[in-house]
Amino acid sequence: MATVTELKAVLKDTLEKRGVLGHLRARIRAEVFSALDDESEPPPPLSHENLLINELIREYLEFNKYKYTASVLMAESGQPVVPLDRQFLIRELNAFEESKDDSM
Template sequence: MNENKAISEKELLNSIKNLLRKSGHLNKFQAEMRAKVTEILQDKQVSLNPNYKNTGAPKPNSEVLLINELVREYLEWNGYLYTASVMSSEAGMAKTKRSRGELCAEVGVKDDEKSATLPLLSNIIAAYSDRIKRKINKVKRDVQ
């Protein structure tokens, strides 16, 4: 009887896991757990060694902070909320996000109806790619 009980408990746990996976909650729980474990490990490292310096990541200057914000906006735009959450935790990013308008102003991008349909990082890359293409076409015209 004990053996049957263990099998039914295992089946129940598998059923719950499958339901959580189908609803998307399992991924969320796993991401939150990873973010929390990362935070705990970082806190533990600091508490064990007061002179600890995290040399693995660059000191977050304004450029790094901007890039992190653009990546977070891109991840969230595409629905990678759990990835964004873990990245934000691991990078020690502020809980309050900069608005799209603030990010546009900082990178010098004008947001309109067309550009608002994409994440800012996509707009920046598209603009850069178009600029390169124009330069290549200009060089081709100048050579001819």
Template sequence: MATEEHFSNVLKETLESNGQLRKIRAKMRAEIFRVLDHSPDDQRPEMTPSVLLVNELVREYLEWLGYHYTNNTFIAESGLPERPTKRSVLMEEIGVTDSNGTASLPLLYSLVSTFKEAMKK
């Protein structure tokens, strides 16, 4: 007969092995930060289109790196909408197009790489 402790251990091991436990912990941390965040909104920059654009670029970069837990916390803390802005919209906003070499990279990475290359010239 399985004990409650055994069931708990099996459940924990299963959630750890499929990566769900880390996701649950990250979501819980993000929600705790959201609840505990008592900073007045006037201490944060106004959510202008430029701030939103930069935040979306950071979100895309964190997702590309696989920093899902950091990204969940960032989304909650920054007040970004749950659904990310489409890449095509971001590209239009910053005035860039994809090439074969950049289509698989986040836009922020591509921007920094392009800037660094231009500075070498």
């Protein structure tokens, strides 16, 4: 018969393999940051360049489903909640899309 310690180890291993523990840890970090965030002190004003850089980082995080990391970035940076228009980003960065896939 398995001991409680062995059952805990198997449960932890299973949850880690499924990605559940990482997800929970990220969620807890985001919630702790949100609770500790001092909303009385506004973030510094964003320069045009930082706005674009933050938007690219947000797109990367959301594409890779790092939604809690993205939520912390948005809270800390003062980035607008509504994402910037993709065509606007392309024009501002003098970039081009190789694919018509809007997912990234």
